[in-house]
Amino acid sequence: MGGSALDATGVPLPDETLAAARDSEAVLLGAIGGYKWDNNEKHLKPETGLLQLRAGLRVFANLRPAAVLPQLVDASTLKKEVAEGVDIMVVRELTGGIYFGKPRGFETNDNGEETGFNTEVYSASEIDRIARVAFEVARKRRGKLCSVDKANVLEASMLWRRRVTALSSEFPDIELSHMYVDNASMQLVRNPKQFDTIVTNNIFGDILSDEASMITGSIGMLPSASVGESGPGLFEPIHGSAPDIAGQDKANPLATILSAAMLLRYGLGEENAAKRIEAAVTETLNQGFRTGDIYSPGTTLVGCKRMGEEVLKTV
Amino acid sequence: MGGSALDATGVPLPDETLAAARDSEAVLLGAIGGYKWDNNEKHLKPETGLLQLRAGLRVFANLRPAAVLPQLVDASTLKKEVAEGVDIMVVRELTGGIYFGKPRGFETNDNGEETGFNTEVYSASEIDRIARVAFEVARKRRGKLCSVDKANVLEASMLWRRRVTALSSEFPDIELSHMYVDNASMQLVRNPKQFDTIVTNNIFGDILSDEASMITGSIGMLPSASVGESGPGLFEPIHGSAPDIAGQDKANPLATILSAAMLLRYGLGEENAAKRIEAAVTETLNQGFRTGDIYSPGTTLVGCKRMGEEVLKTV
Numbered sequence: 001m002g003g004s005a006l007d008a009t010g011v012p013l014p015d016e017t018l019a020a021a022r023d024s025e026a027v028l029l030g031a032i033g034g035y036k037w038d039n040n041e042k043h044l045k046p047e048t049g050l051l052q053l054r055a056g057l058r059v060f061a062n063l064r065p066a067a068v069l070p071q072l073v074d075a076s077t078l079k080k081e082v083a084e085g086v087d088i089m090v091v092r093e094l095t096g097g098i099y100f101g102k103p104r105g106f107e108t109n110d111n112g113e114e115t116g117f118n119t120e121v122y123s124a125s126e127i128d129r130i131a132r133v134a135f136e137v138a139r140k141r142r143g144k145l146c147s148v149d150k151a152n153v154l155e156a157s158m159l160w161r162r163r164v165t166a167l168s169s170e171f172p173d174i175e176l177s178h179m180y181v182d183n184a185s186m187q188l189v190r191n192p193k194q195f196d197t198i199v200t201n202n203i204f205g206d207i208l209s210d211e212a213s214m215i216t217g218s219i220g221m222l223p224s225a226s227v228g229e230s231g232p233g234l235f236e237p238i239h240g241s242a243p244d245i246a247g248q249d250k251a252n253p254l255a256t257i258l259s260a261a262m263l264l265r266y267g268l269g270e271e272n273a274a275k276r277i278e279a280a281v282t283e284t285l286n287q288g289f290r291t292g293d294i295y296s297p298g299t300t301l302v303g304c305k306r307m308g309e310e311v312l313k314t315v
Numbered sequence: 316m317g318g319s320a321l322d323a324t325g326v327p328l329p330d331e332t333l334a335a336a337r338d339s340e341a342v343l344l345g346a347i348g349g350y351k352w353d354n355n356e357k358h359l360k361p362e363t364g365l366l367q368l369r370a371g372l373r374v375f376a377n378l379r380p381a382a383v384l385p386q387l388v389d390a391s392t393l394k395k396e397v398a399e400g401v402d403i404m405v406v407r408e409l410t411g412g413i414y415f416g417k418p419r420g421f422e423t424n425d426n427g428e429e430t431g432f433n434t435e436v437y438s439a440s441e442i443d444r445i446a447r448v449a450f451e452v453a454r455k456r457r458g459k460l461c462s463v464d465k466a467n468v469l470e471a472s473m474l475w476r477r478r479v480t481a482l483s484s485e486f487p488d489i490e491l492s493h494m495y496v497d498n499a500s501m502q503l504v505r506n507p508k509q510f511d512t513i514v515t516n517n518i519f520g521d522i523l524s525d526e527a528s529m530i531t532g533s534i535g536m537l538p539s540a541s542v543g544e545s546g547p548g549l550f551e552p553i554h555g556s557a558p559d560i561a562g563q564d565k566a567n568p569l570a571t572i573l574s575a576a577m578l579l580r581y582g583l584g585e586e587n588a589a590k591r592i593e594a595a596v597t598e599t600l601n602q603g604f605r606t607g608d609i610y611s612p613g614t615t616l617v618g619c620k621r622m623g624e625e626v627l628k629t630v
């Protein structure tokens with residue numbers, strides 16, 4: 001899929017790829033995209049293939065952990081006392097909202113001018129099912145859920161807030177709060193430790209989960225899991241394909257390796273195997289190995305291949 | 316307007332308020348909103364009055380500076396070497412996009428379910444006029460403009476990117492770049508110094524300008540100016556009304572005072588008067604006076620009233 005599928009077949013997600021993914025027990029996805037296809041028309045962009053895959057697998061719940069590892073606290077641009085101990089899970093709605101809403105497109109308006117438009121839309125059941133996942137995730141964590149919206153302006157957000165609030169009576173053990181998205185993007189910088197689990201829509205989740213991951217200082221380290229009601233889940237690193245360093249053996253493979261651990265845990269129910277991979281990553285960091293993105297003086301700088309080999313040795 | 320207008324007249328922006336604002340040479344706005352009206356219906360929210368005022372004055376260009384003052388560099392949660400010298404101007408489109416786009420509202424869909432929906436829409440001329448302001452702002456600053464969008468997914472953003480790119484031929488002296496909004500929210504944390512001027516749509520500007528201002532560690536310090544093609548501009552602090560500390564003489568008045576300086580500069584063309592106010596604020600900080608939000612050990616903690624008096628003495 002993505003760029004390589006475009007080159008090989010002319011479309012970013014060939015039918016046979018989607019069929020093969022659907023037939024699998026779980027899907028591990030590498031980062032996609034690159035300069036070569038950046039100016040393609042929308043239906044021929046690598047990103048369009050990714051959105052089609054998410055929609056095709058109906059993986060509406062995207063779990064994005066952003067935790068500061070003690071070994072990497074110095075990699076954050078935030079002060080140590082602010083970054084230390086941050087452990088956030090962003091639950092992002094992934095198959096609805098403005099990413100998929102219709103109508104969308106280009107149109108000439110009454111003044112004869114070109115316009116571009118998209119629709120942000122959520123139905124009650126779309127909100128309920130993602131909120132339910134988020135309440136359950138919060139229950140397995142520290143029991144705090146913050147729902148992020150823009151309910152002071154947007155109707156889509158007003159419905160979001162209303163449904164999440166209503167559902168909370170089913171989860172009396174979870175402490176629910178609401179925050180406007182502009183405030184959330186500030187609070188993540190001001191005091192990220194105040195957050196446990198965050199639930200939000202597709203576009204706000206896109207923005208806030210990237211911000212949260214950067215706060216950990218190690219976006220090259222962060223995996224994600226996307227799951228639906230049934231069928232295979234989709235597991236991928238949070239980071240993009242980093243075309244600027246393609247082919248240079250510099251990329252950090254740990255986010256993809258940790259995505260495989262999430263695949264084992266959430267996709268196949270293989271908790272022990274997941275833990276072994278995670279422990280191997282921790283151990284490799286403890287041995288001091290670092291790719292460039294997480295390097296700090298006193299540690300051992302290695303390339304992508306070598307980092308993979310070190311994890312493999314340990315696992 | 317806002318909460319007090321609701322209490323006095325039943326609407327958040329009485330006609331006579333808008334008429335008086337339109338009749339003025341410039342408008343200085345205090346932060347609005349509070350718990351009391353939080354659960355009002357949309358047309359009875361203080362925020363709705365604010366949006367009506369922005370639309371009524373046609374102030375489509377919102378300039379939000381986020382600069383780290385040398386005296387306050389310790390107030391940032393970012394490491395000193397990351398925060399020091401940050402000086403960003405966010406140019407946010409203020410009267411279009413998803414805030415005002417139609418259709419919007421609530422609807423029952425084909426499954427008989429409730430939905431909430433909004434429309435993100437931009438016309439070519441709306442994009443051109445905000446981009447033009449941004450290019451001109453960048454020209455008076457360090458000559459770098461970063462346009463932020465989500466053109467890999469949204470049609471409204473694709474048109475945005477196309478128009479901004481086309482307009483750049485009129486500004487060959489400005490270095491234009493484009494960035495996806497998720498990446499921008501990361502890069503603001505990773506390395507805010509890479510930015511000079513940012514131009515973006517209404518909702519992305521809402522999120523990113525709050526994030527940028529928090530990076531300076533002194534959101535209580537930041538003014539903003541909203542201007543249109545003609546008529547009075549609207550000048551207001553970036554921060555909200557902070558209802559949690561209402562009546563406690565704790566709020567930082569400097570953002571409102573600095574908004575008055577922006578009013579003098581951009582609204583009335585009184586550059587010297589603007590500079591005198593700004594110099595008085597700097598001098599008051601140099602004398603060591605701080606409200607709680609920007610306090611650090613070794614400085615003098617004062618309340619809102621006292622801070623205002625100190626600035627007044629100096630001006």
Ligand SMILES: CC(C)[C@H](C(=O)O)[C@@H](O)C(=O)O
Pocket residue numbers: 047050051206467468497
């Ligand atoms: C590549 C892009 C379409 C995608 C998104 O916006 O969802 C990416 O930013 C992500 O967060 O996975």
Ligand SMILES: CC(C)[C@H](C(=O)O)[C@@H](O)C(=O)O
Pocket residue numbers: 152153182362365366521
């Ligand atoms: C109060 C609210 C409607 C407003 C906005 O979203 O524009 C505020 O957050 C701002 O940024 O001025």
